[in-house]
Amino acid sequence: MSKKTLKVAVIGGGSSYTPELVEGFIRAFGEMPVRELWLADIGEGRQKLQIVGELAQRMVAKAGVPIKVNMTLNRREAIAGADFVTTQLRVGMLAARRRDEHIPLSHGVIGQETTGPGGMFKALRTVPVILDICRDIEELAPAAWLLNFSNPAGIVTEAVLKHSNVKTIGLCNLPIGFRKHLAKAFGVHESGVLPEFAGINHLHWVTAAYVNGEDKLRELIDGGKGQAAFAPALDWDADFLKSLGAIPAPYLRYYYMTDTMLGEQLEQLKTNGTRADVVGRVEAELYELYKDVNLDEKPKQLEQRGGAYYSEAAVKLMHSLYADKRDIQTLNVKNGGIISFLPEDACIEANCVVTAQGPIPLSLQRIPRHIKGLLHAVKACESLTIEAAVSGDRGIALQALVHHPLIPDMNTAKALLDEMLEANKAYLPNFFKR
Template identity: 35%
Template sequence: MKLTILGGGGFRVPLVYGALLTDRGPGRVTEVVLHDLDDSRLRAVARVLDEQASAVGDAPRVTATTDLDEALRGADFVFSAIRVGGLEGRADDERVALAEGVLGQETVGAGGIAYGLRTVPVAVDIARRVARLAPDAWVINFTNPAGLVTEAMSRHLGDRVIGICDSPVGLGRRIARVLGADPQQAWIDYVGLNHLGWVRGLRVAGRDELPRLLADPHLLGSFEEGKLFGADWLRSLGAIPNEYLHYYYFNREAVHAYQQAERTRGAFLRDQQARFYARVGTPGTSALELWDRTRAEREATYMAENRETAGAGERDADDLSGGYEKVALALMRAIARDERTTLILNVRNRHTLAALDTDAVIEVPCLVDASGAHSVSVDPLPGHATGLVCSVKAVEREVLAAAESGSRATAVKAFALHPLVDSVNVARRLVEGYRAVHPGLDYLK
């Protein structure tokens, strides 16, 4: 089975390959094609993968190419993890937004809109090529903003594109761990949009254990989201929000923390990964060991400004292991082998959330088998959550419309309507600021 990884020179690719190395079952991936626009990054990542495979017999064969059509042709699965504009683009997204006093995070607020505006046209081109060159392939999208990009691709690939994210997985795992439950045996009642969802229940053997967690201040304060949001706020919500909702519920504090930081997250990762790619080919250097050290530093500093604002301290060691690669492997297994499983995924709404139309991509538990991912029915969201979901989905739709039409006015509308952008004039300046630093936005007229 052939897996094509778009963004194959990306730093997190070894996580995916490492997961593939654990799969010894029938119908497993036997060929991995890495595609990237940067040949030097491809060679660097290939070195890491080669060391990963050195002690594994019959490891999936790895090839690399800068030719997109060659990479896609004949693929069974396509894993998309591209970053249009690179980490320099992410750093610019943050800098331009913070100069206007608004959030520049890569998936939330102004930064997420800017990232979406330059990513959607590229993702749509990829979707069209997949439809032409590998019409039977399943596309697993991890490209951010994941829900928005998945929805853009679904207009050309239908249900054969599925978005994944490690945030709901990590959240469910932490809640289960605190409650003494096996995450594999727990049903996580989670629903929303990507990076905008809530756990409303965690059922073990048919019993909802979340009320026990919400009633215990000690338990609430013992894990990441409890430290971020505070026990009182979680009890008020009656749910556990995705960590990215910290940018909404504590927006003023988050913006201030990012403005005071020595470097933004994007600038930190840009500099960190530049060092990694520069050193990975040095004689006598183990590419895998260097990658491991760099990844550990990356994970330990994740959302550091938010944790500092909340006084949450360092991340727990159990939260440093990622997880999206495990979701991707479980998804591929379920489809390729009809190994039925339940995963939280980004899929078309159908009739799951009545407040949204059928084509809106949402993040929700899905039953997965050989025919794809099928969202389960869920209870309606409370009014405050429904309002936020509808508001952000409306912004995503304006981003899609701007990307399709090239309308600068529509791009301004997308920024102005976002709950975390507080002025039409700020929205106008954001569009001009982003156009000045991103050649990929020259299409906005």
């Protein structure tokens, strides 16, 4: 295995997730020696960066590993000469996420940060910033891999694939979480399980679930041995699941049970607020914990933040690229014909063999015919969203919104577009040129 030491730049280093990533680097240091870890953020995130960076330094000191943790507000300094650049940023911070959730709900539409109008506007804010970061990578670290965790991960990754020369891979924690649940349900080691995912980020279906070479999907769907472990993921109508012949990602609830999910969101709005409000309270508690100079490990409370197995997925991918491990991971990559009815340059979420030269997506065994329409419709909206983000064209943005399956009609789409553009004016100068 290569002994080259690594420089890793984390753009959005002040994120509450960062201690989990640092924990991953510490655990993997013997096989993947990260010598320089650069945490970069923007001016508004200065205080959080300082808090998180100092905790990271204490974690490294406790572990006794020679990782130098640097903090900077100059992302070019962080990127220069990096082997890996990770992006975990939120343009507009939680206040923007809150608007992404609250405004759609005021129009009777699902308010969610990665799908529907909320996901679209998060993408519109994020894509230009990510592409600007890519220009720095092209100049200062042309050999680096960009590993994107910023949501909506599939849209952001597709934008980079289409509009830059940077080597990029998108990552989500849902597939690795499902794989762990599958192993636990059947009492086997993770290496003995392989689920097949068909679809795109946050819109995928598990179409096979191999356990020691035997497909256990039907057993999972019908109940029995695996049912308890999958209760959160399989909270669906039993007849529907059997006829679907696949296990839907949790986010598919917004499409298959729209009225129910909207009702739940509106009820939660009255009591605890939206997810952004909840996360705001969790993060406030986390940063208070992080400030404690006696804290030198990732606190248990971070699990409430969501994003379970985030660091494990991130470090596993870096390690496989670094060591040419050729293992199978589920990643967001260029389609290249894997899903025949989607454009070749679309970003899909698929099992890949990870080599030092990059991931090689594996062919799918089957795609149920009844999922094709929804998958094609959402992917078309995602591609239009990228085009709108790059061009600032309101007409393209309107078409992306009005054709999204969660939007009830054209008038609602137009009203949402106008209100959400105005609410995001500070982050979307492209749309206000004239």
